[in-house]
Amino acid sequence: MKKDSKIYIAGHRGLVGSAIVKNLASKGYTNLVYRTHSELDLTNQQAVADFFEAEKPEYVILAAAKVGGIVANNTYRADFIYENLAIQNNVIHQSYLH
Known part of the structure; x- marks a missing residue:
């Protein structure tokens, strides 16, 4: 990657x-793109x-996910997997298309 390549980081607020x-x-990368959940x-x-x-990123890093603690993960298993699959499918598909 070039230092000025447009890099979209999904999940930029997470760990x-x-x-x-x-x-x-x-490392000097200057064209980092990210959006909060309320923005996207x-x-x-x-x-x-x-x-x-609109953004046409050259590179995409997917670190976004719906997460919770141990209790939330056990209580809302289907909800978490559903949302996380939707996130990954949408981001990966659009990365492929663009």
């Missing part, structure tokens, strides 16, 4: 995503398509 942003920035709902297929069409 993994924030470490990736910090690492890339420390990654479970919304059309919103993700619109974002990719």
Whole structure:
């Protein structure tokens, strides 16, 4: 990757995503793109398509996920897997298309 390549980091506020942003920035990457959940709902297929069409990132790093503690993970298993599959499917599909 070039230092000025447009890199979209999905999940930039999480444990993994924030470490990736910090690492890339420390290595001189200057064109990092990210959106908060309120700015871009990654479970919304059309919103993700619109974002990719507008931003056209050259590289995509997918570190986004719905997470919870042990109790939430056990209580809402189906909800978590459903949302996480929607996130990954939307981001990966739009990465492929663009």
